[in-house]
Amino acid sequence: MHTKGGTECCCSFEDYNQTTEWLLSRTRHRPKIAVVCGSGLGLLADRVINKQTFPYADIPHFPVSTVPGHEGCLVFGVLKGKCCVFMQGRFHLYEGYSLCKVTFPVRIFKLLGVETLIVTNASGGLCPDFKVGDIMLIKDHINLPGFAGQHPLCGPNDERFGIRFPCMSDAYSKELRKLALDISHELDYTNFVREGVYCMVSGPNFETIAEARMLQILGCDSVGMSTVPEVTVAKHCGLRVFGLSLITNKVSLDYSREERVNHEEVLEISKMRAEHLQMMVNTLIARTHLLDEGLNTN
Numbered sequence: 001m002h003t004k005g006g007t008e009c010c011c012s013f014e015d016y017n018q019t020t021e022w023l024l025s026r027t028r029h030r031p032k033i034a035v036v037c038g039s040g041l042g043l044l045a046d047r048v049i050n051k052q053t054f055p056y057a058d059i060p061h062f063p064v065s066t067v068p069g070h071e072g073c074l075v076f077g078v079l080k081g082k083c084c085v086f087m088q089g090r091f092h093l094y095e096g097y098s099l100c101k102v103t104f105p106v107r108i109f110k111l112l113g114v115e116t117l118i119v120t121n122a123s124g125g126l127c128p129d130f131k132v133g134d135i136m137l138i139k140d141h142i143n144l145p146g147f148a149g150q151h152p153l154c155g156p157n158d159e160r161f162g163i164r165f166p167c168m169s170d171a172y173s174k175e176l177r178k179l180a181l182d183i184s185h186e187l188d189y190t191n192f193v194r195e196g197v198y199c200m201v202s203g204p205n206f207e208t209i210a211e212a213r214m215l216q217i218l219g220c221d222s223v224g225m226s227t228v229p230e231v232t233v234a235k236h237c238g239l240r241v242f243g244l245s246l247i248t249n250k251v252s253l254d255y256s257r258e259e260r261v262n263h264e265e266v267l268e269i270s271k272m273r274a275e276h277l278q279m280m281v282n283t284l285i286a287r288t289h290l291l292d293e294g295l296n297t298n
């Protein structure tokens, strides 16, 4: 059932077009903002009105979700007056999907007319100052699988989406991060909102202590198993990107530590903080037009 991993793109432009046409012919929504909900964060789509939901299994060429905490639905609707599409559940390399499949929805969003991608995830905190439940605004990332050739843009480049050698030094929109910081002040969230560098590993195992120490030395503030391929493909095709990472656990850096991280704990913390994340994301969505108008003010 799963697509075998490989470095070449397994989706043709025709596949992307077919999926886009299929969606456009079934919904009147024309979203400008897409949100990817991380583990246990599907409730980010709860406040959407005029909701239209498509199970991934019904959408041509779409992968299906296999991870608990990822519902597997594409939700269209209106939030704070803005037409949006939410991925309730994302795809991961460790599920056996190629990175081309993992990022398939991002190119669909581009073809649907989306301009801004908001990504969320659950991650383990490496920065000593971070606490469980902190929300980290993603300032930058490290594409560890990419260093080893597991990269969503490997293979022939499709110029219809973007250039061969995209610049990633501005992967996460400075303006959106500034807006999110302003919002966190207004909402009085500053004691649990941080900024930092997210590192992707392939998973599915959590880190050994030696690996965690190495990542910390490399400058990673948190580590997870997603997001980077989606952001890379989004930047390639010219989307504006904003990312939030919920610190669901502190990564063990010390052999004397007794705690053992597990996915259930990750989902529990996601649930606990989901409303705060929802508030931040909704307020951000409500104000995205300020950026387009060059009016990022309180």
Ligand SMILES: O=P(O)(O)O[C@@H]1C[C@H](O)[C@@H](CO)O1
Pocket: 037, 038, 039, 067, 090, 092, 120, 121, 122, 123, 203, 224, 225, 226, 227, 262, 263, 266
């Ligand atoms: O989809 P995200 O990155 O939020 O999921 C994280 C990473 C693993 O998939 C899982 C581990 O608990 O949560």
Ligand SMILES: Nc1nc2[nH]cnc2c(=O)[nH]1
Pocket: 122, 123, 124, 125, 201, 203, 205, 206, 207, 223, 224, 225, 248, 249, 250, 251, 261, 266
């Ligand atoms: N790799 C990794 N992914 C996570 N997702 C949530 N917590 C963690 C973690 O500690 N490590």
